[in-house]
Amino acid sequence: MVTLAELNSGKIPDWCPGCGDFGILNALKRAMMDTGLPHEKFYLVAGIGCSGKTPQWLNTYSIHTLHGRALPVATGAKLANTDLNVIVTGGDGDGYGIGAGHFLHAMRRNIDLTYVVFNNLVYGLTTGQTSPTSEKGFATKSTPFGVIEVPVNPLALAIASGATYVARGYAGDIVHLSKLIADGITHRGFALIDVLQPCVTFNHKNTYEWYQKTVYKLPETYNPADKMAAFQKSMEWGDSGIPIGVFYKESRPTYADELPQLSTPLVKQPIDNVDIDRLMQKMI
Amino acid sequence: MVTLAELNSGKIPDWCPGCGDFGILNALKRAMMDTGLPHEKFYLVAGIGCSGKTPQWLNTYSIHTLHGRALPVATGAKLANTDLNVIVTGGDGDGYGIGAGHFLHAMRRNIDLTYVVFNNLVYGLTTGQTSPTSEKGFATKSTPFGVIEVPVNPLALAIASGATYVARGYAGDIVHLSKLIADGITHRGFALIDVLQPCVTFNHKNTYEWYQKTVYKLPETYNPADKMAAFQKSMEWGDSGIPIGVFYKESRPTYADELPQLSTPLVKQPIDNVDIDRLMQKMI
């Protein structure tokens, strides 16, 4: 049962003042505490971007990987030690752009990971280029005449790819978000929590004010077991309203569940003297 | 207006006798002829795999690229010369596995390409490992205890990603398939034609016999403009029936349409003496 004090790395986040990342960091800490899991069993994996710095501000085991490669690293770690609680943080560019392939494949595997995407609809750390979630027409350094392509829809992709927990939160609603993350951590299987995150420096379109007006919570009556409803909801975006909450949820064995050789975590299996005589005998 | 004789490269396909690829090759030739487009304006781009060899058997301009990279190469070629009719061929591993990221992004860009995926639910050329479309439980050299993950759903991904023409054909129905491909070529924007292709050597589950029983054509009454219906249909798979036909279609400007600088194809713009004096003046 980790405490806030224990989670603190003692380093002050170097994000821009007012950045939505602060809200996500707080929600994440809160969620980690709420799960009641032991401190040293958390293993954080981050991509590269403003968002990718998250583990630097937390006092947990962590690895800060390459741009777009957090999910494979996390997958390897989880399969090596199923006792770890593996949480992945990264940005929209990191996860839905350069990392899109891994994203799809991790979900259909139902690897037991919690993936928190800091979705600010822009590239922050490289000083403001378009991201795969940027809205059509968005003008940036790399698209001065406006983005041409339609944005990636991470929730629809997740539902189509077999993710078993698909949620969207908002950095401006920490209480709601921390619940989404905590549930994602407890969920057995791949949990996506896409988080709407204002970037106060480079995104002057999708701001706190804008989200405050557009974001609404999925109603109590919404049934997250209904895949088609989830698709439908995932298509909603824009001034007319953006739903947050759990879009889709199902229960399916995780990847590790289907590997009998993981009944003891790999990392705990002795390797000092692996006998291969039978293997050699077969070659004769 | 290209003829069959002109399309023949004079090389005999080295696919296994009975391979579904032959049917696709025939349908492709037929479609190319049906479009009535001039011979030398076709530019074929292929990935690596049995399927990737297709351009070798055709007498058109072509480039055989790297495993998983056909779409970016095709995108570059199309943007360089919008007068070319760019057709992309590749396998399920090539396109939905290693190439999955490019697949998503090419679709949301609505690049004007025709993408024919030879989907045999297995890796052919590397002698039979699981592919991203292999069914759960499928036993292969790389998954002797059966595939654990759920398969990629290329049609659902395409619909979720903004493809503007999403179809599925069957290698065993050349007439139907060639129509799908021809329409894909004529369609302005990204056209996906996923083709069910029996691999007689490595896939003994999804065979001609099996497809003959399961495949059915989308009814006349089906409305390919209805996105939710398309999602719904894309979920159908298995013994109870697999729909083929055009799942989804919409009209949206292509990527090139939104670039005024392409009113003359780049390749035709003179470069002998590009004057940069104004650029330099700005630096002073």
Next chain:
Amino acid sequence: MAGQADLDFSFKMGGEAGYGIAQSGMIFSKACTRMGLHVFVNNEYPSLIRGGHNTVQIRVRAKPVPGHTETVSMVLALNRKTMDDHEKEVLPGGVILYDADDVKDTKKERGDVSYCHIPLLALAKEAGGERIMRNTVGLGAAAAFCGLDVGIMNQLIKEGLGKKGEALADTNIRAAKLGYDFAAKNYDTKAFGWKLSGRAGEPPKMLITGNEAMAMGAIRAGCKFLAAYPMTPASAIMHYFAANERECSLVMKHVEDEIAGINMAIGAANAGVRAMISTSGGGFSLQTEGLGLAAMTETPVVMIEVQRPGPATGLPTRTEQADLHFVINAHQGEFPRLVVVPGDAEECFYLTAEAFNWAERFQLPVIVMSDKYLAESFFSHEKFDQSRVTVNRGWIVGEDWLKAHQPFKRYFSTENGVSPRVIPGTAYGIHREPSDERDELGSIDEDPQVRKVQVERRLRKFASVQKEVPAPALHGPAGADVTLVVWGSTKGPAIEALELLEKQGVRANVMQFVYMWPFPEAAEGLLREAKRLVLVEGNATGQLGRLIRQQTGIKIEEKILRYDGRPLSAEYIRGGFTSLKGGRA
């Protein structure tokens, strides 16, 4: 005090990111170039968006400026860290401008330096601005000391803010004036030993970074397609292309990843346009596979690789020269490629432009290397000479030739290794280009003899390139006692170091490697003629030295290396030279 001809003035501004230091630096620098002076501007900043410690250092001379110096004449400290860290760099007689209300309790240990309080915040507010306008006040104060032309400065403030920013420009101009007046009134600015004065009649100069010069060179050479993904310190190349997409009629595609980048560029080049990518080491790593596709299909692509300290994410915003062997050897197998490394903005322009000719004449990938120091530093330079850039597209055949040469043999084995190429869409030129080994027609062929023919043709092509590759450039006196062997951005600091060494009685010159691969054959002779070789590189292992030994057997025992993420400078080289054993093993 030295006269105008000997002017050597360095001004460093320091503070947190997001406080307009870069913009003020630009205004100051451009004002200097418009005055007819030469400048060199380098900046140091960490990998974050706001906060942290950022500096811009502007060096001004009446003659060309090869690089920065480790000392400065004036510091504008917008925060305490600037004062603490850079106090020691100030030359005797120099000035430190700071706001005593902000920067408190500092040691002020230098007796030979003036610490001049300027109420930056108060004056900014007085002008009607906010905290963010402190730097403008500082700019005004600085002008009072060094004699920067205030009219030009004000003009630049206006230009920077445009029509819509007129009111804001006025406020800024007011703020600058308040700073100027305060300094002039409270300090003996006349006594300041460095004075800028306009040099009328001087040709106008551009203020341009290595990145911009490369992008411009590419555009001049007719490059119509750039596929890029943001990555410091290469991003400005994509930004420059993007900004000029319509004006110059070209396409800059921000791709999903660097793998898509190289493959799109190959597609575009294969379809017949001049195409390139720009990235840093991490992105180049991802493009390693694509490089081989370009080589195998013999598609001419240009790749710009801007180095930063590695491995992995490393120090994203700092500088290093440690990717040489990586770039020369990337990808499996053996095939021709050309690697060229400019040393300053001028070379960035001309060599990038020329890269497209190499690529098309020999139908191979050309890699132009740079590094953060070269890529993001500003150089002052007259407009480039467009007539020095010509376009040579190599052996592209058209319909008539094709009709006379049927069937078209795309990979025909010629003496110099270069085969005829055709633009897809051309009648009679239809052929296939596989990434597998293939025969002359482009049909996949595994026959050992076919393989041998194609391998040997590629080797001949490499030899043809090697024959043409220019020798290393020599700077400084011939027959010197010491030869500094350098590459890339170390050129400027090394050339300047010659003067410092001269003062110590050491007659030295510089051998700058520009074309790295194929290794220039003339290099061995030049190296053997040199009396004493000293390797100077921005890495920890001496990569150029390793390459030289590999190609010539010559081992350079004496090395001056820097690998702390910071650029080499003339002083660093002098210091390094002084601590060499001096013997030649």
Next chain:
Amino acid sequence: MAGQADLDFSFKMGGEAGYGIAQSGMIFSKACTRMGLHVFVNNEYPSLIRGGHNTVQIRVRAKPVPGHTETVSMVLALNRKTMDDHEKEVLPGGVILYDADDVKDTKKERGDVSYCHIPLLALAKEAGGERIMRNTVGLGAAAAFCGLDVGIMNQLIKEGLGKKGEALADTNIRAAKLGYDFAAKNYDTKAFGWKLSGRAGEPPKMLITGNEAMAMGAIRAGCKFLAAYPMTPASAIMHYFAANERECSLVMKHVEDEIAGINMAIGAANAGVRAMISTSGGGFSLQTEGLGLAAMTETPVVMIEVQRPGPATGLPTRTEQADLHFVINAHQGEFPRLVVVPGDAEECFYLTAEAFNWAERFQLPVIVMSDKYLAESFFSHEKFDQSRVTVNRGWIVGEDWLKAHQPFKRYFSTENGVSPRVIPGTAYGIHREPSDERDELGSIDEDPQVRKVQVERRLRKFASVQKEVPAPALHGPAGADVTLVVWGSTKGPAIEALELLEKQGVRANVMQFVYMWPFPEAAEGLLREAKRLVLVEGNATGQLGRLIRQQTGIKIEEKILRYDGRPLSAEYIRGGFTSLKGGRA
């Protein structure tokens, strides 16, 4: 005829893919090893699934077999192409078995060779089989000539088809018998000059490929995680791991691409298990970036790179040794890595196992290189000695140590450069591992001094590895007149070439480079002692030669290179030697 001790029998089977040649080859080869004989089996096949021209060549001796020969004693031609292409390879007195009903109108130009028609198809049908059983008939006929133990052969046919295949096995055994009887009856098989006879009391031998030996070595070393993507010629490693997932309690993940592969392996290794990847050059290209992540975080991963001819897709199923400089230099920046290249199946086993110790003791990526010829050829070998493989996990600290050393400094700067490591999940060991440069605690830090400390620590680590790296291996007589300098799979052919050269009066030996990087310091002395150096490599430019010159200044002028996608052989080397100028520059 030579006696049993001098037995040197090579049997080549050729035909289209999909006609069971590989299986027949295995039966023949295993029958030999069970008879107590030594074999070496290599195969040539194109990149397609059915059809094409495939051969399996089995060489049998009473003593270990270092490689294949360019000549054979017997050919089984299942199609005309086999006859046409390989007729010339048959030794005088040799035999070509073929079905005259299938293989018509061939030239049969050799007067010193017996062309023996065997009605393969007719007999296969007579046995109750189909066209696909022709090779079994041929196997029987071959046995009649060379004396292969028919009982063992039949036993192997049964084992191969298992319980469910009993009926099929009977048909096959019948087919083989018909072939045997036909040959015995119609030809003077007794006169055939090569006779295999059992060597009772010989220890049982495995028939094992380089790929399998590597996989086995990894499993013995406790590797629990392989992340791989199919790629010829490395795929068999993943297949072997996959087949043994449950029996050996490990995870083989068929990943979405090689990028995921290296990153998953890093994740697994970082979490504390021994982990690896296996791929060929194209996949390694994609893993170039990940390699640097392993280096920066100091995560021990083992990477197996199996070479094939490049660039790009190249010749997917052929052999070459042309990735050396690529592997040594892949990724931006400078950091320690270890590159080791086994030369035969035995070395594949022990060196791969040892690779994990290097990786964990020095916390760095270790790359084990192979090539198609080594990876897919079968070697006969006694069971490996398990006691020669020990597990050394290096400096992993536990709770008690951690309690006494708070805060935990993951990147503490030690003398040998190796820092303490902890398995995530351990109490008191919490820390961060960024891919950015960082301080001892794992906090991102851009300070120049911090950078310098970490760079220098990594350099010291590299030096520590270099100190331990074994010298090149020497084979053959000391002080020989000629030294063949080789690496990897060329070991066997080169060692055998010594005998051929000896016969020509040339006293030669072999210097085999095994540890390539860090370059073994002892190598220079050995090279300088040699009287005449001749480089022998499977590439077009002499990559090892280039490395040697880079590290020692020694230029090896004389080279025997092969780059047609086919492996070097003793005869090829002899031939190459004969055409050398012979002088030493």
